[in-house]
Amino acid sequence: MEKLLLAIPNRCTGCNRCTYACSAVKEGMFIPSKARIKINNFAHEGYSVPSVCFQCPNADCMKACPEDAIIKNERGVIAININKCTRCGECVSACQYGMMEQYDSGVPYKCDLCGGSPACVGECNFGALVFKEADKVSRKLRSQQMKQRQTDGRPDQKRHKLAKVILKEAVRVPRTANYMG
Template identity: 50%
Template sequence: MTAQLLAVPERCTGCMRCATVCSALKEGMFRPSRARLHVVNFPLEGFSAPGICFHCPKADCEKACPEKAISRDEHGAVVVDRSLCNGCGDCVAACPYGMIVLDDEAKAFKCDLCGGDPACVKECEFGALLYGKPEGDLLKARGLQMKQRMPGEMAPEEKRRNLAVNLMKALRSDG
């Protein structure tokens, strides 16, 4: 099994450092809305959840792309070749987690694991983001997160919010 990006929502403080470093690295500016991961904050509930791309073994976004612009790289990351992307948005609708979106140029963008060394993980002081081979409780948590698939007709933001709500409920019912 290759290394995977993992989210541990109960450790997330909602500080946005992960999204800030991601946008700085990928976009050359501090613009968390352009990050490849998304933190959903519920300040009144005292809960935050990092939304990450799971680089699904059978990636729906890859299957949906009519131009074959989405593939898997040598690190196991599902990546977008922007030169092949036609901006149709089929991949956006296909992703059940809302983790692939179109930019201002109508080109798909998503997490690429920073070439196997995710900057967001290094920036996360509280261990809410990990990169490695999941086992034990982390493997179980990843499975729980991946079961929270949302329908294609939802907007990516709505998918991410619903995923976070479901995780919050699940974590609070276990505690």
């Protein structure tokens, strides 16, 4: 059965443990700027919004690749075949959620769900990141977030615009000492 990586913004504390875990797994060291998950902090509002790759059913990054270097694997995960990649950056521009990025060398990178056990989810103490079998509620949440496409800007700008809309629509509750989401 299909599993989805979900971000639940009203539970995110902005601790960035997920970005540290991701970069440690993917880069072999703590480099949050190279993590496949990003946290958008809205300090004045007291909220943070995780940005995750939606593993789009009809992925624009995959369609944009002139070399067919981006594929959907047997688990339904959008992955990059680096051996076919020409480093053109079309996939980065095409991702309307800002979740495809490139190293300085031009090689693109994105979330691959850590082979089915996302490290970011394991580090999220408050349940802001969930990896679960798709059900009616999780599909609805993902669908609402995916409607907020951004066509202009760099990946960080697209993520920030998307996060602002998600935050605006999120259920905000006062946080107390006993708050757990």
